[in-house]
Amino acid sequence: MSALTRRGRSPTRNDLVVAPGSLGVPALEVRDLSRTYGAGDVAVRALRGVSFQVEPGDIVCIMGKSGSGKSTLLRQLGLLDAPTSGQVLLSGVDVTRLRESRRRLLRLGHLGYVFQEYALLPELTAEENVYLPSLMTGTPLRQSRLRARELLEMLDLGNRARHRPSELSGGQQQRVAIARAMVNRPTVLFADEPTGNLDTESSEMVMTALTRLNEELGVTILFVSHESDERRFAKNLIVLRDGEIVEAKS
Ligand SMILES: Nc1ncnc2c1ncn2[C@@H]1O[C@H](COP(=O)(O)OP(=O)(O)O)[C@@H](O)[C@H]1O
Ligand SMILES: [Mg+2]
Structure with missing residues (x-):
């Protein structure tokens, strides 16, 4: 058993490999990818x-x-694709070498994803959309629903929990998708142009939601943006050109 136990509950078989915030170990390390x-x-x-x-x-x-x-990079880091060469280390563990079954557990239990399109299930309520990935890890319904409620409250959607996606604005749907990505307490959250379909005001709310989760829950976040003023929500910046980093600030 590794050092890992996710905060606030007893360990399960999903608690593989990755210890959030291990002393001196980067959350993510990319080598010659x-x-x-x-x-x-x-x-x-x-x-x-x-x-x-x-x-x-x-x-x-x-x-x-x-x-x-940008999207190619995020997919390699999020274990949604396999690189041609190079390594990705998550909390010091080379995940490019893991078996697919382990990669699947990492995706479900330790990584969170938000995309430009919200990809919510239309027949489920906001709350049900959020807790579905929690049920998939074997967490009981009561506990899963409680966690979903907490996250929706945190993202100012407490009064929208029973609404279906079609009854929510784009910005609200994206915040539901963010809550869903957080339900299994990921160590790293990936967001690929999360505001790409949103107007300025909704974009601001989505970015504020992400920074709030970063500050209050400590989740490490990598987000892709094409809006240069969104860099102000980040602590660090990576600029890509033709598949190479041309600017990396730390
Ligand atoms: N599945 C794929 N098959 C072939 N080429 C691809 C595929 N996905 C992306 N590309 C190409 O790889 C390059 C980078 O794409 P992408 O990572 O989507 O860029 P970005 O997200 O910055 O717009 C582009 O030239 C794109 O056309
Ligand atoms: Mg892209």
Whole structure:
């Protein structure tokens, strides 16, 4: 058994490998990461040897023009795709070498995802959408629902818990998706252009929600943005151009 037990409940078989905030160990370490799509004449080198570290509790903004490799980078870090070469270490553990069954457990229990499209299940209420991934880890319904309620309250959606997605605004739906991504207490949350479909006011609320979770729950966040003024929500910035880092501030 590793040092890991997620806060606030007894360990389960999902508690593999990753200890949040282990002393002196980066939450995320990327070593010479490359991803090439296709081969031969049609090969696209979307990532070309990217290296950086993210400390626990950091909030990092990833910027760059369309096609610069932002989504590809996030997918490699979030274990949604496998790199062509290089390593990703999560709390010091090389996750590129893990079996798919372990990677699946990490995705469900230790990583959170938010995408531009909210991908909520239309027939479920906000609360049900949020606690579904909690049920999938074997957490009892009562406990799962309580956690969902807490998160919805925290994101100012306490009075929307019984609404279905179609009864919510875009910004509200995205905040439900963020609550869902947080339900299993991930150590790292990935958000790929979370405000891409939203107006300025809703974008502001979504970004504020993310920073609040970072500050109050300590979750490490990496978000992609194409709005240059959203970098103000981040502590660190990574700029990609043609699959390479051209600016990394720490
Ligand atoms: N599944 C794929 N197959 C082939 N090429 C891809 C695939 N996904 C992305 N690409 C290419 O990789 C490059 C980086 O894409 P992407 O990571 O989506 O960029 P960004 O998110 O910065 O817009 C682009 O040239 C894109 O066309
Ligand atoms: Mg993208």
